Amino acid sequence: MKSISFSIATYRYMSTKTVNLKVKLPGRKRFKWTDEQKQVLDSVSKGQSVFISGSAGTGKTVLLEQIIKQLKKIHGRSRVAVTGSTGVAACAIRGQTLHSFAGVGLGEGDSRILIDTVVGDRCAYRRWNKVRALVIDEISMIDANFFDKLEFVAKSVRDESKMWGGIQVVVSGDFCQLPPVNSKCLDMGEYAFEAECWDQSFDVQFELTTVFRQADAQLIKLLQSIRKGEIDQDDLQLLEKVSVRTEPDPSIPRFFPRNDDVCKVNRNRLESLGKEIYVFLALDEGADKWKRQLKNVIALDELEICIGARVMLNKNLDPRRKFVNGATGTVVGFKHNVPSFQDICKCHILPIVEFDSVPGHWIVEPEEWVVMNGEVAVAKRKQIPLMLAWALSIHKCQGMTLDRIHTDLSRAFGYGMVYVALSRVRSLDGLHISGFCPSKIKAHPKVLQFYKRFKKDEDGNLRLERDVASKACSKEVILLDYKSI
Numbered sequence: 001m002k003s004i005s006f007s008i009a010t011y012r013y014m015s016t017k018t019v020n021l022k023v024k025l026p027g028r029k030r031f032k033w034t035d036e037q038k039q040v041l042d043s044v045s046k047g048q049s050v051f052i053s054g055s056a057g058t059g060k061t062v063l064l065e066q067i068i069k070q071l072k073k074i075h076g077r078s079r080v081a082v083t084g085s086t087g088v089a090a091c092a093i094r095g096q097t098l099h100s101f102a103g104v105g106l107g108e109g110d111s112r113i114l115i116d117t118v119v120g121d122r123c124a125y126r127r128w129n130k131v132r133a134l135v136i137d138e139i140s141m142i143d144a145n146f147f148d149k150l151e152f153v154a155k156s157v158r159d160e161s162k163m164w165g166g167i168q169v170v171v172s173g174d175f176c177q178l179p180p181v182n183s184k185c186l187d188m189g190e191y192a193f194e195a196e197c198w199d200q201s202f203d204v205q206f207e208l209t210t211v212f213r214q215a216d217a218q219l220i221k222l223l224q225s226i227r228k229g230e231i232d233q234d235d236l237q238l239l240e241k242v243s244v245r246t247e248p249d250p251s252i253p254r255f256f257p258r259n260d261d262v263c264k265v266n267r268n269r270l271e272s273l274g275k276e277i278y279v280f281l282a283l284d285e286g287a288d289k290w291k292r293q294l295k296n297v298i299a300l301d302e303l304e305i306c307i308g309a310r311v312m313l314n315k316n317l318d319p320r321r322k323f324v325n326g327a328t329g330t331v332v333g334f335k336h337n338v339p340s341f342q343d344i345c346k347c348h349i350l351p352i353v354e355f356d357s358v359p360g361h362w363i364v365e366p367e368e369w370v371v372m373n374g375e376v377a378v379a380k381r382k383q384i385p386l387m388l389a390w391a392l393s394i395h396k397c398q399g400m401t402l403d404r405i406h407t408d409l410s411r412a413f414g415y416g417m418v419y420v421a422l423s424r425v426r427s428l429d430g431l432h433i434s435g436f437c438p439s440k441i442k443a444h445p446k447v448l449q450f451y452k453r454f455k456k457d458e459d460g461n462l463r464l465e466r467d468v469a470s471k472a473c474s475k476e477v478i479l480l481d482y483k484s485i
């Protein structure tokens, strides 16, 4: 029976109907931008520095992709730095991590030390001088101290009289989601919006309000309540309704707050299949100092899979055909005798996957993840763009959109974690939770305070202008500097 089903899988692969999954470049979907999204695009095209915020699924990332295109037209490709706070965030917008762009290592030491580091590194110094626009995604995971230090570096290296030395900064993120990873004590004021330079950094800060990821009003209301950390009786009832007491359907991806639970579930499930397990080892190239950063990309060092394994794509391959980061499926077989890929699997094989949302069986070829130093690729990793998907960590899922999830919240910790987990899903039907208790829902009071500062403008859009007093002050500095020249 097993061999018959495998023969069918192989036959279907051979048939003309089946298309190889490997594609050149993911196409970008065209969106009809909302008025609030258009306002942001307008500001950016005028050369303003902006912060784009809003709940999960309000289109911050897709808007940022459009902004990047716009900025490249204005400033030239090589003068736009596209960065994310983490490897996963950077990958999503085809950029580099903010740390690698900045050339300041982990950003330890005082600002003076960081400037010496940048000045001593020819490439980093050139990057800071050349860049005209700096894009940062998922800012919630960057701490205030680091944000201030980067502004200081930019100023010192370029032009002391201007914020960020005159760079147009475009920053995006939602502070109600995951806070800085290394943050030890969030009561000490470590959110980026608490940076001394924060308000001065932006001409205008926007909060997007139209949620696209979910259409169900009940679910949107529930997620908004969780985001603010204030659920009512109706929300509790809804959470009760989506609570699962029995072992969850194994085909639904499970999210855990902690990595050890993720590894345990994936390992157990893989072994319980009792099939031959194949190992794909990532092939890394580049100088050691850059290769180390490949550990931050989402592609695994070692991928272990067998027939029947639940897997998830960890790269956008072809969004138009739904081959996107987060697409789940099952390994149904392996294509044998593929010598060109022996470098990552000594068995010379490639996995064949049946995806949940796309009919047919698909061979998954290796992809490349690149670490950029400005415009130059300095290290790359070749690996199959899959990871085991019976379970995932909540940190890995920030930014994803999924049809179904089961999240075990019994070990949830910190601010925003429950919100990030639950807000990935498109509809209530796809949401299953366990281990929930209301005390796990936490929104930091400082974050709530920060968002209270946004006010509706005459068009009803939420924004926060740089206050007139500080604007006047910064203009004066520029004027003085101009005279002195």
Ligand SMILES: Nc1ncnc2c1ncn2[C@@H]1O[C@H](COP(=O)(O)OP(=O)(O)OP(=O)(O)O)[C@@H](O)[C@H]1O
Binding pocket: 031, 032, 033, 034, 037, 054, 055, 056, 057, 058, 059, 060, 061, 062, 063, 174, 212, 213, 398, 399, 400, 401, 423
């Ligand atoms: N103007 C638009 N019209 C239609 N769909 C949109 C629009 N903007 C965004 N979307 C869709 O909304 C969904 C969420 O978008 P996106 O991932 O950019 O949100 P996000 O705000 O970055 O979310 P998160 O904070 O969770 O990362 C995507 O499926 C995207 O295609």
